[in-house]
Amino acid sequence: MAGSCHGSPGEVGPTGLPKVVLVGAPNVGKSVLFNLLTGAYVTVSNYPGTTVEVSRGRGRAGECEFEVIDTPGMYSLLGISEEEQVSRRLLWQERPDLVVHVMEARAMDRSLSLTLQLLEAGLTVILVVNILDEARRLGLEVDLEKLSRRLGIPVVGTAAVRGQGVDLLKKAIVERLTGRPAERVAV
């Protein structure tokens, strides 16, 4: 049943489905994940700022259906550029059930600040550390479990372009939406 995964009392949109919003800095792979989660296609490129408008699609994982929203890149809740303001406004107005913060493994020192701000705002957050494959090639190892412990939220590692880790992300989304205690997942 579609509604059965709706665990939190967020605002229900016109689709009646729980809302999952993808946020993060530009060019970290939000649109790739959007495509993988929804089976739709939005334009993906290798430069920051490809997504200038909000895209919506329908995602499914197990018996759980949800609305997925892709947003233009943002570095901080304090929006400076127009795209950042679009994304902030969306978080403010849509009252998402779940925010998936996507970041690039190599830029974690700059990106985690947004995670902290999302948590500060009282949003329910899953962190996705993407492009792990390139980071590994550069000799970077990210301790996802430790990060998950310290932040107190689920952390999923992915290499979205290769489709790696997407199942784990889906699992984490379902767990968060159904309100069952989230398992700490890592690749």
Place this chain on the structure above:
Amino acid sequence: MSLQITYEAPLEEAVARICELLQGRYPFSKRAVALLLLQGDAEMQAEVAATEESKSYELVQEIVRQTQAGYQRPLNFVIAQWRQQATADLAADVVGQQAQSPGRSLADWLGWLTMWPVTGIPILAVVLYFGLYQFVGVFGAGTVVDFLEATLFAGYINPWVNSTVQIHVPWMVLQSLIAGDYGIITLGVRYAVAIILPIVGSFFLVFSVIEDSGYLPRLAMLVDWLFKRIGLNGRAVIPMALGFGCDTMATLVSRTLETRREKLIATLLLALAIPCSAQLGVILALLSGRPTAMALWAGFLLLVFLLVGYLTSRLLPGSRPSFYLELPPLRLPQWRNVLAKTLIRMQWYFIEVFPLFVLASVLLWAGQITGAFGVIISWLTPVVEWIGLPGETARVFLFGFFRRDYGAAGLYDMAGTLTGQQLVVAAATLTLFVPCIAQFSMMLKERGWKATLAIVVFIFPFAFVAGYVLNLALTWLGVAA
């Protein structure tokens, strides 16, 4: 419980006092709202002012003022720095450098070479030559268009449509709607399918490969200094480069630029001096046998681009933008993504273009029947003759009014009758001349009617005056194109 950071005492104190004053319900926690207020977020101020009683909002403002007074630097800087510290500690704790960094990889080197002017400019020239000229111009607009146009349409489809219509449709008027010079199929569909689609398709293919490789942000670094002089910065490379594909799409993307001023300049330059791929392909094909003509056309447009940009940036008030762009690594494009993106863009373009082509055919047909067409052409004829073109080219400019590419395709049709100099002048004027209907409506949507109207009122006479000057200069200099 998820991690919450604690700021230094004066900030925490201010946050606590603001939280106490906030009575409304907000989508974000009160703590986050308080912090955004301390950072001077205008939208949050409006939100809170609308929700709270004016007395408590005044008190909130007072707390923000007092807290700021305790710091030398702006609060948003202090808060960002505090967070940065917490973030860096966290990252250092969970990210480990396992192996030694393998030094500069081949991709790093290549990436650096594309940005160093000495090597970057030749690399740009190579990319333009093979990507644009050879692939889009010679292959797309030449080989593929020749096949579709000459073999398929001229050889089979048009004669068949013409004869079928003549046999089965008894009325002359209706005959000319479907077939003949301005028929929906013989003109509209032919232009859309046989001339425009292969050109646009080959451009989108090249563009997808380039954008997925990560070359564009590096190009942005390379030309940043040049763009600064025309009131833009390197960031504007992306909408400008996309403009060579479709100016309508590029006008939409210009919203990624930071200031209103930059957006306005970019919109103007896109409307004026950046030919879209359909136009570009047709013009490249037209001028491909004449290197001098091609160089004159390209040089003239570049000159107009820089000159108008420079003057606009002088005239429009506002500061020069600073530039910061994240550099993604150079990557080998994934062919599946490239193909998917090319197809999506072609589809977007075709859905956008096809009805307009048919509509334009119908309008031209109606214009022909009612004689309105003849009247407008008779107005335009002296104008095109003034810039040294034969009167018949008036028709091409009228086409161009419906769509950029439509006009260029019309020029393609009559290329045989023009001299080299006339081709250069016609191609240049047509490139400068009106943005197409789709771009016009996008400009309205993105920039508002005032700015759009100003741009169009500027472009109309400017295109013809520029064409006149170019024609005069070519005649004086005696350049044989």
